[in-house]
Amino acid sequence: MPSRAAPEQISEYDVKAAFLMNFAKFVEWPSTAFASSGSPIAICILGKDPFGRAMDDVVEGETVNGRKVTVQRMTDPPAPKTCQMVFAAGAGKETAKALSGLGRGVLTVGEGENFVRDGGIIGFVIENRRVRFDINQPAAVAAGLTLSSKLLSVARAVEK
Amino acid sequence: MRTFRDIPIKQKLVIMNMAATTAALLLAGLGIVLTDSLLFRRYLQRDLSSLAKIIADNSTAALTFNDPRAAAETLGALRARTHVLSACIYRPNGSILARYAPRGSACPAVDRRDEIRFSREGVVVSQGILLTGQRVGTLMLFYDLGEIAERIKLYGSTVFGVLTASSLLALLLSSRLRTVIENPISQLVRASTLVSETGDYGTRAEKLSGDEMGVLVDRFNAMLAGIQSRDDDLKRERERFRFMAESMPQKIFTATPTGDVDYLNRQWVEFAGPGLERIEDWGWAQFVHPEDLEENLRLWRHSIETGEPFHFEHRFRRADGKYRWHLSRAHAMRDAGGKISMWIGSSTDIHEQKEKEEALRRANDDLQQFAYAASHDLQEPIRNVAVYSEIVSRRYHDLLDAEGQQFLGFLKEGGRRLATLVNDLLAYTRAGMAEIVEAPVDSSVVFEHTLASLAEAIRESQATVTCGPLPRVYVGEAHLQQVFQNLIGNALKYRNEKAPCIHVSAVGRGADWCFAVEDNGIGIDPKYKEKIFGVFKRLHHDRNYSGTGIGLAICQRVVERYGGRIWVESQPAKGSTFFFTVPRHAQPGDPAQVESSVG
Amino acid sequence: MAEDNLPDALLVREAIRLENLPLEVHMAADGQAALAFIARAEADQDAPCPQVLLLDLNLPKVDGFEVLRQLRASHRFQSIPVLIVSSSDSPGDRSQAEEFGAGYFRKPPSYEEFLKLGVVLKEMLQDKGIL
Incomplete structure (x- = not known):
């Protein structure tokens, strides 16, 4: 149960961890994005890990569309079909560019308003001390991902 | 006060029509409303359930990403549904994420079971919000039931409208009823009133239709025709009777x-x-x-x-x-x-006839009186002739020659026979004079008297004369004795070589007593059964049987005088039984009864 | 004896004679004469007083029953024996005679039968204690 969904008073990254987990529920990956039909949905944390244990706690026991959800930490951009979602903390231009080069089947999530402008698909923003996110729809389409309209409806801004 | 029974048929029909129509419409209306309410509830249930599901589904992201604005937007879609009082999205922890309440209604309390609850205030729908099988919140919907009341009101006014229209129609139709029902009935009423007032069975009711009313009119007319024809027959019969009665003498x-x-x-x-x-x-x-x-x-x-x-x-x-x-x-x-x-x-x-009868009766009475008086007065001279010719024959026998003696013998015999004849004639005329019998006579006493007077003849013939129980009868004693004496006397007289055995008995038969005098004598040939009762009829011209032959005629005369009859049943050589009847009761006021006594 | 018919009167006398009855016969030829005889005897103790009356019914002037009625009404003869000697066979006459306490002898049309009157009279007188 999403009783672990982040309350307001908890830390920013607890919320972001929950959001990451929930994005998996509103996104459809093409089958080519997975190594096999039994492959899990892997949430990869590229570079610095700001979550601590939070991310692992969130995905504990979760399955989406029959696939388990796992967390991987890495320092280099992943090989194709190993990560379905890549989060890179710290909104750097080069980071965004590097992530967009990951190709089809990978949902890229970054931080800062510029992330989506720089080719990222979902970018966390803080508005009125609340965690929200922007979406770059063309980038998602280019990545072969289908974003639920519900997801779009709760986004702060959607690039078309 | 006029009750329903007394109002005219037309009004009854209108009332009944309208009552039936109203009842049918009301029942139909009620049925429709009930069915509709039921169907509408079901529809509402389904409708609200799917509505709640859609809203719930659309709220998943807002809940997941804790976005009250998006949630409020989703709820805002309910604006088109005017009967939604409030809709609220609860977070799993029970706090409200978004609320929609166009008229400021409160949110229904959260209910973790998915259900649709109808209450007086409205319908409460609770719908869990699920995301990938996990409950991420609850949608509570409060829906007002004003719609049902609106529908009932609509139906009610429709039914009322139809009712009013059908009543108007029934009233309009009732004028048609006059020709269908009332007119034929009026025809019957008019015709029957006319018949009962004038007695004219020629009246006919007019047939206005071919339905049951028409059949009724036909039957009524046929009935009138039947009565008319019987009435005519009756009149004809009456006239015939009158004609017959008038033409009779x-x-x-x-x-x-x-x-x-x-x-x-x-x-x-x-x-x-x-x-x-x-x-x-x-x-x-x-x-x-x-x-x-x-x-x-x-x-x-x-x-x-x-x-x-x-x-x-x-x-x-x-x-x-x-x-x-x-x-x-x-x-x-x-x-x-x-x-x-x-x-x-x-x-x-019958005046002439009566006068003739009267004259005849008087003549007969006179004759009877004459015969009686004559025979009575004749007795003395005849007896003198008989007795004195005998005395002469005894005392002066020797003074007469043979021829004189023979002549005297003729005289003696003639006198004797003359005396017997006159005696019997007297008895016969007396038999015709009935006495008034006031008290009944004991016939057994009369029987004893008869035996006494026949004592010598009985002794001579060594006869046995018996009797059974004998009744009291309304016959003059002397007359009854005459009958007994003649019948028993005959039985003694017409005997054979055996000693006579005579029995007298009587039995009641209807209004009569029937007497029987039975003997074992020589009997009577059946061919003489009637003849023997004639005057001077003697069957035996034998010296053994003396008499003038008037005895049975006397018996018959006496018996018939009292309204009875006499007859005989007999087997020759074995015996005879004489029967005679007399009435059990006095015959009142017979004017022919005459008291007679001659010295 | 009250008797208007002489042949009968003679026969009665003969019947009395033949029975040897010690009777002296006085004759009355009609009812009136009979009543006169009785009246004389009633008035005069010395006049002949009959011991028995032989009475014909069919008498001239006054009939036999009237004579009998007056006789029964008289003082001296109210209970003398009376024998009615009549031609009548009428039951009415017989019963009337009985009412007056009189004997009855019907005159038969035969000599021998007639003579039986003597026997009847004798029996009657013996009954009454006169003989």
Whole structure:
């Protein structure tokens, strides 16, 4: 149960961890994005890990569309079909560019308003001390991902 | 106050029509409303359930990403549904993420079960919000039921409208009912009223339709035709009776069961003079001879009470004041149930006949008196001849020659026979004179007297004469003795070589006593059964059997005088039984009974 | 004896004679004469007083029953024996005679039968204690 969904008073990254987990529920990956039909949905944390244990706690026991959800930490951009979602903390231009080069089947999530402008698909923003996110729809389409309209409806801004 | 039963049929039909229509419409309306309410509830249930599911589904992201604005937007879609009072999205921890309440209604309390609850205030829908099988929140929807009331109101006004329209239609139709129902009935009512008021069975009701009313009119007319034809028959019969009654020479009358004379034919007018109303009812009584009146009234009343035929001879006063003898008869006519419906009678003028009869009776009486007196007065000289010729024959026998003696013998024999004849003739004439018998006579006593007077003959013939129980009878003692004496005397006389055995008995038979005198004598040949009762009929011209042969004629005369009869049954050489009957009861007021006594 | 018919009177006398009855016969030829005889005897003790009356019914002037009635009404003869000697066979006459306490003898049309009157009279007188 999403009783672990982040309350307001908890830390920013607890919320972001929950959001990451929930994005998996509103996104459809093409089958080519997975190594096999039994492959899990892997949430990869590229570079610095700001979550601590939070991310692992969130995905504990979760399955989406029959696939388990796992967390991987890495320092280099992943090989194709190993990560379905890549989060890179710290909104750097080069980071965004590097992530967009990951190709089809990978949902890229970054931080800062510029992330989506720089080719990222979902970018966390803080508005009125609340965690929200922007979406770059063309980038998602280019990545072969289908974003639920519900997801779009709760986004702060959607690039078309 | 006029009850439903008394109002005209037309109104009844209108009322009944309208009542039926109203009831049908009300029932139909009620049915429709009930069905509709039910269906509408179900529809509402499904509708709200799917609505809640859609909203819930659309709220998943807002809940997941804790976005009250998006949630409020989703709820805002409910604006199109005016009956939504409030809709709220709860987070799993029970706090409200978003609320929609266009009229400021409160959110229904969160309910973790998915359900649709109908209450007085409205429908509460609770719908869990699921995301990938996990409950991420709850949607509570509060829906107002004003819609149902609106629908009922709509149906109600529709039914009322139809009702009003159908009532108007029924009223309009009722004028048509006049031609369909009321007019044929009015025809029947008019025709039957006319018949009962005028008695004219020629009246007919007009047939206005070919339905049951038409059949009713036809039957009614057929019934009238039947009555008319019977009425005509009755009139014809009455005329026929009247014609017959008027053309009869007799005086004809009819009377009611209570004896009031209600019809008299023309012959009465011709006899009694004009003004039949003087004779009608009981007026005829003043035309009856005063001497006959009391008996006449008694007999007429008796007939009326008992229904027995009336039969009486009486004198009626003619217009000229002279009384004439009439024989009146009346018979009761009875209906099928045996009840007397009327009396019909006739009076025949028998005056001439009566006068002739009277003259004849007087002549007969005179003759009888003469015969009696003559035979009585003859006895003395004849006895003198008989006795003295005998004395002469005894005392002066020797003074006469043979021829003289023979002649004297003739004289003696002639005298003796003459005496017997006169004696019997006397008995015969006496037998015709009935005595008034006031008290019954014990016939066994008369039997004993008879034996006493026949004692010598019985002794001579060594006869046995017995009797059974004998009744008391209304016959003059002397007459009864005459009968006994003749019958027993005959039995003693006509005997064979055996000693006579004679038995007298009597049995009741109807209104009569039947006496039997049985003997074991020579019997009577059947061919003489009737003849023997004739005057001077003797079957035996034998010296053994003496007598004038008048005995049985006397018996017959006596018995018939009292209204009985006498006959014989016999087997020759074995014996005879003489039977005679006399009435058990006194015969009242027989005018022919005459007291007679001659010294 | 009250008797208007002489042949009968003679026969009665003969019947009395033949029975040897000690009777003296006085004759009355009609009812009146009979009544006169009785009246004389009633008035005069010395006049002949009959011991028995032989009475014909069919008498001239006054009939036999009237004579009998007056006789029974008289003082001296109210209970003398009376024998009615009549041609009548009428039951009425017989019963009337009985009412007056009189004997009855019907005159038969035969000599021998007639003579039986003597026997009847004798029996009657013996019954009454006169003989």
